[in-house]
Amino acid sequence: MAGTYSRSTGVLVIGGGPGGYMAAIRAGQLGQKVLLVEKGDLGGECLNRGCIPSKALIHASRLYHALRSEGPEVGVSAPEVHFDLATTMRWKESVVAKERQGVATLLKAAGVTVLAGRARFTGPRSVDLTAPDGGHERIDFTSAVIATGALHTTLPGFEVDGKLVLHAVDLLSLPSLPKSMLILGGGVSGCELGEFLARLGVEITIVELLPQLLPGVEADLSRELTRALEALSVKVRVGTKAVALHRGSVGVTLVVEGPNGSEELTAERLFVTVGKRADTRELGLEEAGVAFDAKTGFITVDDQLRTSQSHIFAVGDVARAPMLAHKAYREGIVAAEAIAGRPTRFDFQAMPAVVFTVPELASVGLTLADAERRGYHPREVRFPYAALGRAHASHATGGWVKVVGDDPTGLLLGVHAAGESAGEFIAEAAHAIEMGATVRDVAATIHPHPTFSEGLGEAALLWLGEPMHVAARRRVDDSRR
Amino acid sequence: MLFEFRLPDIGEGVAEGEVVQWFVKEGEAVREDQTLVSVLTDKANVEIPSPKTGRIAKIHAAVGEKVKVGGLLVTIETEPGATPKPAPPASSAVAPAPSPKAAAPARAAPASPPVAAPTPPPSAAGTGAPPGRVLASPYLRRLAAERGIDLSQVKGSGPAGRITEADLGIAPTPAPASVGASPAPAAPTPTSGGRAPTPTPPPAPVTAEVLERVPIRGIRRVIAEHMTESTHRAAHYTYVEEIDVSELVRLRDRMAKHVEKRGTRLSYLPFIVKAVVAGLKAHPHLNATMDDAREELVVRSAYHIGIAAAAPDGLIVPVVRNADQKSVSTLAREIQDLAERGRAGKLSRAELTGSTFTITSLGALGGVLATPILNYPEVAILGVHKIQRRPVYRPDGTIGPADLMNLSISLDHRVVDGAEGAQFLATVKAYLEDPHQLFAELA
Numbered sequence: 001m002a003g004t005y006s007r008s009t010g011v012l013v014i015g016g017g018p019g020g021y022m023a024a025i026r027a028g029q030l031g032q033k034v035l036l037v038e039k040g041d042l043g044g045e046c047l048n049r050g051c052i053p054s055k056a057l058i059h060a061s062r063l064y065h066a067l068r069s070e071g072p073e074v075g076v077s078a079p080e081v082h083f084d085l086a087t088t089m090r091w092k093e094s095v096v097a098k099e100r101q102g103v104a105t106l107l108k109a110a111g112v113t114v115l116a117g118r119a120r121f122t123g124p125r126s127v128d129l130t131a132p133d134g135g136h137e138r139i140d141f142t143s144a145v146i147a148t149g150a151l152h153t154t155l156p157g158f159e160v161d162g163k164l165v166l167h168a169v170d171l172l173s174l175p176s177l178p179k180s181m182l183i184l185g186g187g188v189s190g191c192e193l194g195e196f197l198a199r200l201g202v203e204i205t206i207v208e209l210l211p212q213l214l215p216g217v218e219a220d221l222s223r224e225l226t227r228a229l230e231a232l233s234v235k236v237r238v239g240t241k242a243v244a245l246h247r248g249s250v251g252v253t254l255v256v257e258g259p260n261g262s263e264e265l266t267a268e269r270l271f272v273t274v275g276k277r278a279d280t281r282e283l284g285l286e287e288a289g290v291a292f293d294a295k296t297g298f299i300t301v302d303d304q305l306r307t308s309q310s311h312i313f314a315v316g317d318v319a320r321a322p323m324l325a326h327k328a329y330r331e332g333i334v335a336a337e338a339i340a341g342r343p344t345r346f347d348f349q350a351m352p353a354v355v356f357t358v359p360e361l362a363s364v365g366l367t368l369a370d371a372e373r374r375g376y377h378p379r380e381v382r383f384p385y386a387a388l389g390r391a392h393a394s395h396a397t398g399g400w401v402k403v404v405g406d407d408p409t410g411l412l413l414g415v416h417a418a419g420e421s422a423g424e425f426i427a428e429a430a431h432a433i434e435m436g437a438t439v440r441d442v443a444a445t446i447h448p449h450p451t452f453s454e455g456l457g458e459a460a461l462l463w464l465g466e467p468m469h470v471a472a473r474r475r476v477d478d479s480r481r
Numbered sequence: 482m483l484f485e486f487r488l489p490d491i492g493e494g495v496a497e498g499e500v501v502q503w504f505v506k507e508g509e510a511v512r513e514d515q516t517l518v519s520v521l522t523d524k525a526n527v528e529i530p531s532p533k534t535g536r537i538a539k540i541h542a543a544v545g546e547k548v549k550v551g552g553l554l555v556t557i558e559t560e561p562g563a564t565p566k567p568a569p570p571a572s573s574a575v576a577p578a579p580s581p582k583a584a585a586p587a588r589a590a591p592a593s594p595p596v597a598a599p600t601p602p603p604s605a606a607g608t609g610a611p612p613g614r615v616l617a618s619p620y621l622r623r624l625a626a627e628r629g630i631d632l633s634q635v636k637g638s639g640p641a642g643r644i645t646e647a648d649l650g651i652a653p654t655p656a657p658a659s660v661g662a663s664p665a666p667a668a669p670t671p672t673s674g675g676r677a678p679t680p681t682p683p684p685a686p687v688t689a690e691v692l693e694r695v696p697i698r699g700i701r702r703v704i705a706e707h708m709t710e711s712t713h714r715a716a717h718y719t720y721v722e723e724i725d726v727s728e729l730v731r732l733r734d735r736m737a738k739h740v741e742k743r744g745t746r747l748s749y750l751p752f753i754v755k756a757v758v759a760g761l762k763a764h765p766h767l768n769a770t771m772d773d774a775r776e777e778l779v780v781r782s783a784y785h786i787g788i789a790a791a792a793p794d795g796l797i798v799p800v801v802r803n804a805d806q807k808s809v810s811t812l813a814r815e816i817q818d819l820a821e822r823g824r825a826g827k828l829s830r831a832e833l834t835g836s837t838f839t840i841t842s843l844g845a846l847g848g849v850l851a852t853p854i855l856n857y858p859e860v861a862i863l864g865v866h867k868i869q870r871r872p873v874y875r876p877d878g879t880i881g882p883a884d885l886m887n888l889s890i891s892l893d894h895r896v897v898d899g900a901e902g903a904q905f906l907a908t909v910k911a912y913l914e915d916p917h918q919l920f921a922e923l924a
Contacts, residue, residue: 406641436639436641
């Protein structure tokens with residue numbers, strides 16, 4: 001092969017993760033000529049190394065754990081329950097492969113051309129593509145969407161070696177279960193994967209620098225999770241700093257300093273999960289004239305996801321927090337519509353978020369403290385799962401639904417929940433907030449019985465002072481007088 | 482009285498911003514809430530409104546300059562007697578609560594939620610709505626964006642100050658009486674012409690702002706579907722050429738005397754048809770139709786020229802068949818006959834189909850330039866504009882009158898590149914500028 005190949009496209013999408021593939025599909029639907037460049041696997045972090053594989057592993061471990069822990073009480077006994085990690089991993093791989101194929105099919109149906117390789121800007125209208133075989137190709141574009149995602153950050157002295165010290169990627173394809181594992185970082189992935197391993201009998205210790213697990217999440221949600229993890233014999237060390245790591249022949253020793261002084265923690269493995277950073281390396285942003293924040297690494301974008309070069313867009317983790325797949329999805333759609341000249345912007349009232357633990361944690365909208373800072377006069381109530389018939393029938397009475405509303409106007413401001421299926425009915429709350437609903441609107445919506453979603457309806461009634469399934473002091477309604 | 486306006490705290494940990502654009506100049510008058518300046522932060526472009534009414538005394542930060550929060554942006558000379566009041570903080574629109582990340586492993590850098598579209602602070606005047614949030618459904622927000630309505634300036638009449646369609650002067654979308662309760666759709670009536678039966682939506686209410694609702698039916702619907710299909714499938718581009726038809730005008734005048742004796746009006750169209758046929762012979766790929774299903778260009782051997790014409794119910798395109806084999810006077814007679822019967826609605830289906838190239842002429846109204854939509858699946862359509870007498874430079878440097886006419890040709894760029902389109906029109910131009918050549922094309 002001699003000479004430099006070149007081609008041109010209307011829209012170039014760099015990165016085939018959630019933000020990138022949505023941008024490509026939408027742009028294709030809108031009649032654009034689209035070329036998508038992906039250096040690894042279609043689907044990005046979410047599909048290959050994040051949301052999807054971790055949910056598959058979590059599902060398997062829950063099934064195993066439920067049979068052992070609650071089975072006998074509800075009359076299901078399976079004295080010989082085995083967990084076979086290799087089979088679970090194979091099943092997880094099949095799930096991921098199916099999803100990945102699905103993305104490829106959707107891209108094809110939208111008329112998107114997919115190329116393997118790494119793209120680097122050589123100017124504001126062109127990139128150099130390095131193919132997996134080392135060949136180069138020049139691609140000229142009219143518009144571009146940067147969707148390169150984020151990279152796991154590393155801590156000096158705690159570098160991942162893939163053997164004793166692991167990343168999430170290593171964890172999601174463990175060849176065998178260690179007896180014990182330390183987890184450095186009590187964020188979402190530390191908690192979800194820590195709980196997954198704890199359910200399978202691995203001794204887990206989670207070390208978190210900040211004063212609570214899931215920093216940034218409401219304290220009561222975090223407390224519910226801490227309690228649940230401790231019930232699985234997980235040791236939780238918050239407000240604790242890792243100061244040194246010794247790598248032995250069969251395990252690691254982590255020296256930490258916490259509220260109670262110094263401590264040496266030992267385990268067979270260490271899982272480091274301390275955050276992510278926008279991946280703009282090797283992108284040639286300077287050549288393209290695209291501005292980014294040197295401190296955070298995020299590419300600067302406006303509400304149409306346009307960068308400082310108005311024909312180049314950035315979506316997903318590379319553009320801004322929060323690093324959520326569903327945020328990236330929407331951003332990809334908005335960028336594609338902006339490219340096609342549609343009136344569009346990234347317009348939302350509330351960003352839902354879910355943590356897939358037991359209890360499941362879900363949140364959308366404002367917390368009480370947020371609402372006060374914004375000048376509302378908020379009030380909140382909590383409705384317990386213990387008052388839901390379905391929770392008893394499903395052997396899942398732990399949890400609650402909290403409703404935050406503005407007292408003078410009755411406006412629904414936020415919903416936060418811990419418990420079974422919280423991540424499902426939180427979508428109803430997100431929709432209500434987007435619609436500008438009042439707490440009364442939610443209370444007046446008929447919720448199907450018997451479902452966990454009734455918890456949201458009941459919490460709204462409780463907020464209004466009209467609870468039906470928790471005892472309230474009897475009072476005469478004199479409002480019609 | 483001089484008022485110093487400093488970069489307000491835009492929120493979300495923004496420490497500084499870069500001035501992108503000033504919307505005012507020194508010495509200019511400015512009203513309170515008028516947009517002063519656009520500032521780029523690390524999160525978004527924020528437009529900052531003026532806190533005062535007055536005159537811009539001095540701008541302190543040039544475009545491209547970075548200003549820290551609290552840094553001096555502009556000095557405003559306020560009107561005498563204007564009551565000083567604190568500058569309203571530029572509020573960023575609603576941002577979500579700091580929230581747990583979903584399954585994406587690991588937590589992000591310190592969670593700073595994305596700033597949604599920066600909007601000017603809502604006019605707090607009496608809306609009763611809590612600060613910083615536009616209360617409207619996503620559907621309504623999109624509608625407002627499409628119509629360029631700034632919702633932060635709209636007073637909502639719904640619960641908690643929610644904005645409704647009525648608040649925007651938009652008729653509410655008709656909704657079925659109840660969702661999910663006993664759906665009893667009327668049996669769809671089969672319509673003629675093989676169209677798949679589509680349920681007829683209930684009649685939309687006529688409101689004060691609407692004069693009438695004209696149903697798109699019959700020929701109008703066929704035209705609508707045809708045009709939509711054409712614009713969706715073909716990659717249109719248009720190329721325009723100016724033709725000096727002075728010679729053609731003289732020729733037509735002389736020929737008209739003979740032709741009109743036989744009761745036929747002689748327009749310029751027959752000459753243009755002949756020139757087009759000559760051009761098509763030189764560029765056969767324009768005398769063609771697309772077979773999209775097979776991804777093939779079907780190059781045609783016959784020259785059947787469609788002549789777009791206005792009819793009472795809408796545009797029709799009668800076809801002059803085998804135009805290459807007909808004389809100018811025969812063409813004139815046929816075009817006239819087709820047009821007359823077309824207006825009377827008396828053309829057969831065969832006379833309205835089968836063209837290989839289309840000409841659209843607006844006659845005396847013919848304008849300067851058009852971007853005709855292809856008569857899909859054809860790949861070329863020629864728009865004919867009116868002839869105007871205008872002064873031109875002659876080769877010898879003198880200025881004199883000339884009869885000029887523009888031709889606009891739209892082509893399907895999927896199969897006809899710009900060069901070929903241009904060459905075709907150059908051929909047509911050459912024939913029309915020297916119309917005696919056309920006699921060589923006589924059948």
